[in-house]
Amino acid sequence: MIVTRFAPSPNGHLHLGHAYSSIVAHDLARAEGGRFLMRIEDIDGERSKPELADEFRRDLEWLGLEWEEVPAQSTRIDTYREAANRLAEMELLYPCQCSRAQIAEQAAKQGPEGPIYPGTCKCIEIDKDAPVAWRLDVERAAERIGALEWEDEVAGSQKADPSVFGDVILVRKALPASYHLAATLDDAADGITLVTRGADLFQATHIHRLLQALLGLPVPRWHHHPLLLDETGKKLAKRRGSASLADLRNAGEDGPLLAKQLRSHILPTGISFEKA
Numbered sequence: 001m002i003v004t005r006f007a008p009s010p011n012g013h014l015h016l017g018h019a020y021s022s023i024v025a026h027d028l029a030r031a032e033g034g035r036f037l038m039r040i041e042d043i044d045g046e047r048s049k050p051e052l053a054d055e056f057r058r059d060l061e062w063l064g065l066e067w068e069e070v071p072a073q074s075t076r077i078d079t080y081r082e083a084a085n086r087l088a089e090m091e092l093l094y095p096c097q098c099s100r101a102q103i104a105e106q107a108a109k110q111g112p113e114g115p116i117y118p119g120t121c122k123c124i125e126i127d128k129d130a131p132v133a134w135r136l137d138v139e140r141a142a143e144r145i146g147a148l149e150w151e152d153e154v155a156g157s158q159k160a161d162p163s164v165f166g167d168v169i170l171v172r173k174a175l176p177a178s179y180h181l182a183a184t185l186d187d188a189a190d191g192i193t194l195v196t197r198g199a200d201l202f203q204a205t206h207i208h209r210l211l212q213a214l215l216g217l218p219v220p221r222w223h224h225h226p227l228l229l230d231e232t233g234k235k236l237a238k239r240r241g242s243a244s245l246a247d248l249r250n251a252g253e254d255g256p257l258l259a260k261q262l263r264s265h266i267l268p269t270g271i272s273f274e275k276a
């Protein structure tokens with residue numbers, strides 16, 4: 001059976017892009033008589049605002065979607081810690097105390113999400129009194145596992161290229177896990193068979209595929225859908241003034257009609273799909 005999910009982070013309001021994403025995931029599951037889950041990804045420290053989760057539920061309901069909600073990430077901290085310990089025992093993690101500024105200074109290469117960390121801390125003694133993040137030694141991990149592939153319903157078969165982000169952080173300073181570790185573990189625990197999300201997370205899948213191999217997790221398929229862009233050609237974001245679903249809902253807009261239009265790729269003026 002097909003199981004999809006919508007996994008919003010409660011650090012800002014949902015906008016049209018999220019509406020589209022949740023509808024795509026919902027419909028892909030429903031078309032096959034499968035299950036559609038919502039998981040609140042609330043381990044972003046002070047950026048997580050738990051009260052937004054309730055707003056998200058009202059937004060999805062307003063769109064006319066039905067879902068099963070699985071436990072939020074904040075209830076799963078032990079499983080993240082356990083997985084990080086296993087990777088540490090495999091000697092695949094190393095501590096890093098660099099600041100963003102230091103990394104930008106050290107980096108020689110740019111990745112999809114900014115400077116690639118050059119591994120400077122691999123052999124450095126850590127300061128026991130200062131916060132530590134744990135990075136995956138990607139080259140070592142990839143060597144141990146060998147070549148990997150993954151399947152995207154939209155883009156086709158992919159050869160995993162886990163080095164795209166350099167040595168990613170798996171355990172953040174003062175936070176139990178990074179997005180990569182938490183989402184990969186949760187998708188497995190939730191029995192997700194089709195990971196559905198925006199194309200902005202396409203590259204992240206290379207890392208997730210490696211983590212699955214390292215941790216012996218089942219391998220789903222992926223569906224990375226096109227993003228919605230605003231009138232300036234940038235992806236929708238509340239901080240750039242994109243209307244939130246809560247605003248539209250409170251203004252009395254018709255949620256099911258909006259859902260129907262998004263399904264037919266009819267977008268409000270100024271909004272467009274990113275070209276693949």
Ligand SMILES: N[C@@H](CCC(=O)O)C(=O)O
Binds near residue numbers: 197
């Ligand atoms: N929580 C992530 C999405 C994670 C995912 O779909 O893998 C976000 O809101 O951007």
Ligand SMILES: [Zn+2]
Binds near residue numbers: 096120
């Ligand atoms: Zn470092």
